[in-house]
Amino acid sequence: MTRRWTHGRSMRHSGAACGATSAQARITDEAHLVTCPDCPDAAEAEAIPDDATTGDPHLIETLRDARDGHTRKIDGVVVDATTAHAILTVYDAATPKTKAKIAVLPLTVMTSLAWNILRADVKREGPR
Incomplete structure (x- = not known):
């Protein structure tokens, strides 16, 4: 080949x-x-082959692998550890009902949601 x-x-x-x-x-x-x-x-x-796609039941485990430093590709996008950590921070803090909704979102929407929530938390805390 x-x-x-x-x-x-x-x-x-x-x-x-x-x-x-x-x-x-x-x-x-x-x-x-x-x-x-x-x-x-x-x-x-x-x-690099896709490790998971939108709606895949192993998507969260794939994100955990990416957070731990392993190269993972979801829906054609290579996911870095920082982005995976942001998504998992929001996911782990959510209720079970919300976790189910987050897990079926496309990666781009999931990423935007996570960063928007985390940025809102930083703005509420204010400067230190």
């Missing part, structure tokens, strides 16, 4: 991150032909 390089996000999105538009510019078997500085890293991130 030969490794194929793609321009970033070309498999999931209509346009490449670097702006490449032709099919010949988007996929190649030779890494030295990829001239965009962002594309090799984006292609490697794109090649």
Whole structure:
């Protein structure tokens, strides 16, 4: 099996991150032909398989792994430890009914919800 390089996000999105538009510019078997500085890293991130998707019963366990420093990908997005920790902080503090609602949210909504709640807590506490 030969490794194929793609321009970033070309498999999931209509346009490449670097702006490449032709099919010949988007996929190649030779890494030295990829001239965009962002594309090799984006292609490697794109090649990581999804560990979970929205509504997956193991989503929270996957977030716990990400929080502990393991690379995890959910719905095509690599989740860092800080974001996973923010989501889990809100999730762990929620009631069981709210936990069920949070667990089925798409990752982008779950992340926005967590950061908005955590920012609101910081604003209420005020400066120290």
